[in-house]
Amino acid sequence: MNDFSLLLKPSAADCNLRCTYCFYRGRQDPTQSRPRMSDAVLERTIASYMQSHQALSYTFSWQGGEPGLMGLPFFEKAVGLEMKHGPRGALVCNGFQTNGTLITDELAAFLADYKFLFGVSVDGPADVHDHYRKTQDGTPTHASVLKGIDRLQKRGVDFNILALVNDRTVKQPRKIYDDFKRRGFFYQQYVPCVEFDATGRLRPYSITGREWGTFLCAIFDQWIDGDVGQISIRLFDSIVEYLVTGRRNACTMGTDCCQYFVVEYDGSVYPCDFFVRDDLRLGNITSGGWEDFLTSPLYRRFGLEKASWDDECHSCPWLALCNGDCPKFRPGSGTKSLLCEGWRAFYAHALPRLERLADGVKTNR
Numbered sequence: 001m002n003d004f005s006l007l008l009k010p011s012a013a014d015c016n017l018r019c020t021y022c023f024y025r026g027r028q029d030p031t032q033s034r035p036r037m038s039d040a041v042l043e044r045t046i047a048s049y050m051q052s053h054q055a056l057s058y059t060f061s062w063q064g065g066e067p068g069l070m071g072l073p074f075f076e077k078a079v080g081l082e083m084k085h086g087p088r089g090a091l092v093c094n095g096f097q098t099n100g101t102l103i104t105d106e107l108a109a110f111l112a113d114y115k116f117l118f119g120v121s122v123d124g125p126a127d128v129h130d131h132y133r134k135t136q137d138g139t140p141t142h143a144s145v146l147k148g149i150d151r152l153q154k155r156g157v158d159f160n161i162l163a164l165v166n167d168r169t170v171k172q173p174r175k176i177y178d179d180f181k182r183r184g185f186f187y188q189q190y191v192p193c194v195e196f197d198a199t200g201r202l203r204p205y206s207i208t209g210r211e212w213g214t215f216l217c218a219i220f221d222q223w224i225d226g227d228v229g230q231i232s233i234r235l236f237d238s239i240v241e242y243l244v245t246g247r248r249n250a251c252t253m254g255t256d257c258c259q260y261f262v263v264e265y266d267g268s269v270y271p272c273d274f275f276v277r278d279d280l281r282l283g284n285i286t287s288g289g290w291e292d293f294l295t296s297p298l299y300r301r302f303g304l305e306k307a308s309w310d311d312e313c314h315s316c317p318w319l320a321l322c323n324g325d326c327p328k329f330r331p332g333s334g335t336k337s338l339l340c341e342g343w344r345a346f347y348a349h350a351l352p353r354l355e356r357l358a359d360g361v362k363t364n365r
Contacts, residue, residue, distance in 0.1 A: 213342030
């Protein structure tokens with residue numbers, strides 16, 4: 001059986017914030033006002049995954065909504081079950097993607113002990129971040145997020161910053177980069193905001209391909225001019241990794257979309273975080289197994305959709321780096337990503353210098 005990882009949604013789309021651009025909020029089960037993963041579903045998920053195949057490592061990514069709503073006792077149970085069911089000698093990796101506002105000293109201490117890697121959503125300085133990221137009653141969240149990060153830093157917890165690049169932040173790359181650097185946020189990930197409404201039109205907080213390219217080039221120029229080795233930008237690291245080893249460690253660069261599974265609070269299994277849809281529901285972990293999901297014709301068809309790109313892509317000099325980009329960013333099957341113009345501009349601008357970095361890595365090895 002091929003290796004795969006799990007992305008778990010123990011509180012489904014439930015969240016203490018109401019970020020304007022949240023793509024997952026619409027996935028909320030209307031019959032559940034407070035969805036929570038039961039102990040039975042939790043154990044079945046962990047046990048079946050860790051017993052399904054022999055691997056050097058097993059990866060659990062806890063996301064939402066907001067996984068912090070589950071509270072410390074839930075994650076104590078999860079770690080206990082990982083130790084109970086994990087093969088002897090296997091490495092267990094846990095990621096925790098959070099808005100940062102519910103991080104307590106107790107939660108930070110526990111997750112630090114078990115080497116959880118945190119991803120904290122921060123869009124930039126307060127005036128930028130707070131435009132879209134507010135609580136249910138409209139209260140800005142930047143200050144409370146920084147308090148949560150401070151608790152992580154005091155406990156020595158590894159964390160990276162995930163910044164969603166929306167219609168406002170895309171215009172301020174230098175301001176955002178400088179703010180992160182000043183605060184000591186040395187591990188950064190930038191994710192483009194591309195959301196469609198029911199008619200197929202881009203929502204107003206989305207960005208264009210050209211804007212994405214300009215933003216990436218600006219971030220790259222900041223980084224390459226003195227911050228290589230000090231600041232980690234996930235995209236740049238992934239490109240260098242590919243140039244050095246041939247491995248694609250970012251799913252958007254992959255050749256297919258059969259890389260992980262989403263497990264919702266009730267045990268329902270889906271192929272991707274961006275495609276939690278009724279027509280792509282693969283089954284439920286309480287009544288099915290991972291071999292069934294991996295070999296499901298629905299799952300295989302979904303995975304192959306990654307390569308259903310526009311004919312023009314075949315002649316693109318950078319096809320091996322994006323493989324048509326994430327299907328989420330395409331208006332339909334067989335079309336180009338809406339970010340294509342930006343990717344082309346970025347690769348033309350940055351790839352020669354990234355190739356020199358990769359050559360240096362090879363030499364040092």
